[in-house]
Amino acid sequence: MAPVISLASVSRSVPLPDGQVLRILTGVDLHVEAGEHVAVVGRSGSGKSTLLNIVGLLDSPTTGEYLLDGKPVRGLSARRTARLRGQTFGFVFQQFNLLPGRTATENVASPLLYASGREFLRRGRIAREMLERVGLGGRLDTMPEKLSGGEQQRVALARSLVRRPRVLLADEPTGALDVDTGSAVMDVLEELVRSDGTTLVTITHDLSVAARADRQFRLDHGVLSEITADALAAATAHRETL
Known part of the structure; x- marks a missing residue:
């Protein structure tokens, strides 16, 4: 069976106004199996969010190949890409981005407004x-501002x-939380994805969060490498940044 996510020699670059080219990702290879938890660590500006956006079909590689379930995503129409993204991926970000003036239930039900049939009718x-x-x-029924x-x-x-x-693609899911609260949130997250067999890709700068994954990778100046x-x-013991 093909990996759920397979990136081969993926690069991402953008032209700058002065005619130079900013290279964000260079020759990235990444293969993630169904149900696996993979973590990518790196400093700010290393290209982590760009990598996550490519995996989540929010951005496209400049060169290289991306296979989702063994099928290439390059060349899909914008409509087909959006549908595939909605069917395949969930996103968690450092900022909670909850809708103000809506209860917790209404916030959670909001993605189901775009569903159909029983899923739409049973959204609450x-x-x-x-x-x-x-x-x-x-x-x-609690509003976001009343929640911790x-x-x-x-x-x-x-x-x-x-x-x-x-x-599930998680971009710094504990970045806005203290250590104990972040650990508790990761406990909940891992229990949910494990019980549902969901594949989890976590982007983080926190080595303690990365250590919870099945495999860890370092992204440094756009180059991805696996961490032994x-x-x-050793890095965790010395609280170093990989």
Whole structure:
């Protein structure tokens, strides 16, 4: 069976006003199996978010090949790409991006407004069930501003998973949280994706978050390389940045 995500020699560059070219990613190879948790670590400006945007079909590589479930995505129409993105991916970001003036249930149900049939008709019930799964059954009608940071991130997790995506892309999911709250959110996230068999790709600068993944990669000046277990352990022990 083909990997869910397969990038081969992927690069991303953009032209600058002065005629030079900014190279963001260079020759990236990445293969992620179904149900696997992969973490990518790197400093700010290393190209992590660009890589995540390419994987999530929000951006396209300049060169190289991207296969999703063994099928190339290059050349798909904008409409087909958007449909494939909606069917395949869920997104979690550092900023919770909850809708103000909407309850936790309404926020989680919002992606189901674009569903059809029973999923659309049952959107409130589905949202409530998902909030129960992330431990917020007692906060269903609470507005975002009345929730703690950890609770807001759990609402964001529930919203990202409410349509049962096969791949969850998490960009600094604990970046706005303190250490203990971030660890608790990662516990919830990992339990959800494990129980549903969801593939998880986490972008982070936090080595303790990266260490929870099945495999870890370092992105440095647009070049992706796998981190050995010994290197990760040594860096974590000394609180270094890989």
